[in-house]
Amino acid sequence: MLVAKRTTILTDGYYCFTATSGLWKIWAEITPDEEERGLLWEYGAPGGMRAYIIGQGINNINIVQANVTLSGTITCFEPNKCLNRTITITEQRQDNEKKMVLTTTTDSRGMFLIREMPANKFTVQVDTGHYCWRKEKHRITVEDKNHAGNDFYQTGYKITYDAGEKFNMMLMKVGDAAEEKKRIQDGKKRYLCMESPGDWQLRSTDECTKLEEDIFKFDTSEPVHLNLMPRAYKLQGTVNFSNDSDEKIGFKISGTVDKSITWDFEDTRDKDFTIWVPVDAIDDVNEITIDPYSLEEGSLTIFEPKSKKVVVERGCNTGVTFKANEGMLIEGGSTPPISGAEVIITSKDGLDKLEPVQTDTNGKFVIGPIVKASYDIQIEKQDYIFTKKDGRDFDFIAKKIAKLDVIAKDSNGKLLDGVFVSISASKDIKKATTDETGKVKFSNVLPQKYYVTSILKEYTFGQPTAVQINEEEHQSIELVGTRV
Numbered sequence: 045m046l047v048a049k050r051t052t053i054l055t056d057g058y059y060c061f062t063a064t065s066g067l068w069k070i071w072a073e074i075t076p077d078e079e080e081r082g083l084l085w086e087y088g089a090p091g092g093m094r095a096y097i098i099g100q101g102i103n104n105i106n107i108v109q110a111n112v113t114l115s116g117t118i119t120c121f122e123p124n125k126c127l128n129r130t131i132t133i134t135e136q137r138q139d140n141e142k143k144m145v146l147t148t149t150t151d152s153r154g155m156f157l158i159r160e161m162p163a164n165k166f167t168v169q170v171d172t173g174h175y176c177w178r179k180e181k182h183r184i185t186v187e188d189k190n191h192a193g194n195d196f197y198q199t200g201y202k203i204t205y206d207a208g209e210k211f212n213m214m215l216m217k218v219g220d221a222a223e224e225k226k227r228i229q230d231g232k233k234r235y236l237c238m239e240s241p242g243d244w245q246l247r248s249t250d251e252c253t254k255l256e257e258d259i260f261k262f263d264t265s266e267p268v269h270l271n272l273m274p275r276a277y278k279l280q281g282t283v284n285f286s287n288d289s290d291e292k293i294g295f296k297i298s299g300t301v302d303k304s305i306t307w308d309f310e311d312t313r314d315k316d317f318t319i320w321v322p323v324d325a326i327d328d329v330n331e332i333t334i335d336p337y338s339l340e341e342g343s344l345t346i347f348e349p350k351s352k353k354v355v356v357e358r359g360c361n362t363g364v365t366f367k368a369n370e371g372m373l374i375e376g377g378s379t380p381p382i383s384g385a386e387v388i389i390t391s392k393d394g395l396d397k398l399e400p401v402q403t404d405t406n407g408k409f410v411i412g413p414i415v416k417a418s419y420d421i422q423i424e425k426q427d428y429i430f431t432k433k434d435g436r437d438f439d440f441i442a443k444k445i446a447k448l449d450v451i452a453k454d455s456n457g458k459l460l461d462g463v464f465v466s467i468s469a470s471k472d473i474k475k476a477t478t479d480e481t482g483k484v485k486f487s488n489v490l491p492q493k494y495y496v497t498s499i500l501k502e503y504t505f506g507q508p509t510a511v512q513i514n515e516e517e518h519q520s521i522e523l524v525g526t527r528v
Contacts, residue, residue: 049061049062049063063097064097065097065098065099066096066097067094067095067096068094068095068096068097069093069094069095070093070094070095070105071093093105111159111160111161111162111163112160112161112163112186112187112189112190112191113157113158113159113160113161113190113191114133114157114158114161114166114168114184114186114190114191114192114194115155115156115157115158115190115191115192115194116131116155116156116168116182116192116193116194116195116196117150117153117154117155117156117195117196118131118150118154118155118156118170118195118196118198119154119195119196119197119198120154120175120198121198121240121241122241123154125175126150126154127150127151127152127154128149128150129149129150129154129170129171129173130147130148130149130170130171131147131148131149131150131156131168131169131170131171132145132146132147132168132169132171133145133146133147133148133158133161133166133167133168133169134146134166134167134169135164135165135166136164136165136166136167136183144164146158146161161186161191162186163186163187164185164186165183165184165185165186166183166184166185166186167181167182167183167184168181168182168184168194169181169182170196172202173202173267174201174202174203174204174264174266174267174268175198175200175201175202176198176199176200176201176202176235176237177196177197177198177199178196178197178198178199179196179197180196182194199237199239200237200238200239200240201237201238201240201241201264202235202236202237202238202267203235203236203238203244203262203268203269203270204233204234204235204267204268204269204270205228205233205234205235205236205269205270205271205272206231206232206233206234206269206270206271206272206273207228207229207230207231207234207272207273208230208272208273208274209230209253209274209358210227210228210229210230211227211228211248211249211250211253212225212226212227212228212248212249212250213225213226213228213246213247213248213249213272214226214246214247214248214249215236215238215244215245215246216244216245216246216247217238217240217242217243217244218242218243218244218245218261219242219243225249226246228272238264240264241263241264241265242263242264243261243262243263244261244262244263244264245259245260245261245262246259246260246262246270247259247260251278251360252277252278252358252359252360253274253276253277253278253358253359254274254275254276254277254278254320255271255272255273255274255275256271256272256273256275273323274323274358275322275323276320276321276322276323277320277321277323277326277356277357277358277359277360277361278318278319278320278321278359278360278361279318279319279320279321279334279354279356279361279362279364280316280317280318280319280360280361280362280363280364281316281317281319281362281363281364281365281366282315282316282317282364282365282366283315283316283317283336283347283365283366283367283368284315284365284366284367284368285315285368286367286368286369286370287370289345289368289370291338291339291340291343291345291368292338292339292340293317293336293337293338293339293345293368294336294337294338294339295317295319295334295335295336295337296334296335296337297319297321297322297325297332297333297334298325298332298333298335299324299325299326299331299332299333319334321356321361326356330355330356330357331353331354331355331356332353332354332356333351333352333353333354334351334352334353334354334364335350335351336366336368343413344370344371344372344373344412344413345368345369345370345371345413346368346369346370346371346413346414346415347366347367347368348366348367348368348369349366352364352366369415369416370416371412371413371414371415371416372412372413372414372415372416373410373411373412373413373414374389374410374411374412374414374419374421374438375408375409375410375411375438376408376409376421376436376437376438376439376440377403377406377407377408377409377439377440378403378407378423378430378439378440378441378442379407379433379439379440379441379442380407380442381403381405381406381407381408382403382407382425382428382430382442383402383403383404383405383406383407384402384403384425385402385403385407385423385424385425385428385430385442386400386401386402386423386424386425387400387401387402387403387409387411387421387422387423388400388421388422388423388424389401389411389414389419389420389421390419390420390422391417391418391419391420392417392418392419392420393417393418396415396417398411398414403423407442421437421438423440423442427444427445428442428443428444428445429442429443429445429488429490430442430443431443431490443490443491443515444491444515444516445487445488445489445490445516446489446490446491446513446514446515446516446517446518446519447485447486447487447489447517447518447519448467448485448486448489448494448511448513448518448519448520448521449483449484449485449486449518449519449520449521450465450467450478450483450484450485450486450496450498450520450521450522450523451478451482451483451520451521451522451523452465452478452482452483452484452498452500452505452522452523452525453482453522453523453524453525454503454524454525454526454527455524455525455526455527459478459480459481459482459483460478460482460500460503460525461478461479461480461481461482462477462478462500463477463478463482463484463498463499463500463503463523463525464477464498464499464500465477465478465484465496465497465498465523466496466497467486467489467494467495467496467497467511468494468495468497469490469492469493469494469495472490472492472494474486474489489513490513491513491514491515491517492512492513493510493511493512493513494510494511494513495508495509495510495511496508496509496510496511496521496523497509498523498525500525502527502528503525503526503527503528504525504526504528505523505524505525505526506526509521509523
């Protein structure tokens with residue numbers, strides 16, 4: 045008759061049975077969780093440990109976790125590189141309990157060995173260094189037998205890189221004419237594997253993106269990290285000249301945010317142009333501003349539009365066009381020279397008003413290049429009047445203005461208001477009416493002879509009065525009206 049007894053382990057790890065004399069089999073049960081983890085006991089089910097009880101108790105029947113030997117090898121292209129390489133063994137657990145971690149190193153033959161490994165599930169991982177491996181880790185279950193075959197084989201040399209987008213590059217070993225296409229993945233710390241030691245080079249086949257280098261050169265003796273982030277994107281366009289000009293032109297590229305940087309591209313251009321737009325010049329909405337300009341001294345070329353906003357995206361950006369027309373200059377000045385006068389230029393059709401300029405210390409001004417058209421020029425400065433020289437649209441005579449006050453009275457000395465007064469000198473005619481004090485004031489009067497005429501109902505003022513006005517002079521005259 046079979047008799048079964050069961051007990052639980054005390055907190056101090058001991059257990060105890062009461063049993064009659066006879067042959068007993070003792071074993072430790074495995075819980076489902078322990079079974080999942082690969083845990084084994086030296087005297088687990090179904091075999092267990094046999095114990096003979098004859099008239100007295102038996103002590104020190106100990107049940108311990110099964111221990112085995114775990115071993116493996118590392119095979120490298122260069123055998124001396126496998127010496128003292130670290131192997132890490134980590135317990136596999138799904139709970140939050142602390143995992144058991146063991147480390148060892150390879151010997152002179154590239155072998156590693158760990159004795160008395162408890163039965164369980166483990167991950168065995170090699171220190172990858174800058175090498176590529178057929179497998180970097182093994183997931184194993186240690187049972188009641190020694191566990192060999194945890195082998196690692198080098199397959200190449202690893203170079204790491206950072207890239208902002210996916211694209212193709214060509215990999216070639218120096219001295220070997222054959223190239224191999226490699227697909228670059230976007231992200232940080234990606235890697236490629238070199239199949240043998242030595243010097244290698246990597247070049248981009250992307251014609252629309254410029255990297256830090258056209259060709260990256262490196263060797264496998266040390267860890268290598270490449271920056272494959274894009275540095276510039278290609279922008280292509282056309283400048284359509286109104287003539288057969290072979291003029292050299294440049295482009296200023298600027299972003300539209302504070303962090304952007306501005307570059308001047310001063311290169312020989314034909315009608316078609318290519319610009320590499322630095323990524324740092326592109327703002328958060330991928331927008332840049334392009335300003336074309338001439339590299340020829342004294343050029344009169346005008347670009348239309350003067351500036352253009354362009355969205356620059358990854359890859360080739362095309363379709364940017366400008367027109368280039370021959371413009372004109374307007375040069376003029378004042379006599380005598382008056383500096384700091386504002387020169388206002390307006391197209392005679394009134395549709396276009398240009399930014400004003402100022403006369404220089406010699407009273408001269410230059411406007412342009414501007415579109416060929418007919419323009420009207422005016423010059424203004426406080427306390428001056430500018431009139432065009434005969435037959436000269438852009439040359440002016442400058443005169444310091446004078447002032448003339450007119451006082452109207454009757455024959456009894458009474459001040460007359462409402463008197464219509466005009467002063468005239470050739471085409472220069474000014475008109476006004478006296479106020480309640482009998483006065484009217486004329487400013488901006490040119491230094492010349494004026495004729496003063498007055499009109500008031502029921503009064504006569506006789507013949508026009510001649511007055512000679514000199515520069516900067518402030519004259520005052522009285523007109524006497526007789527009642528009729």
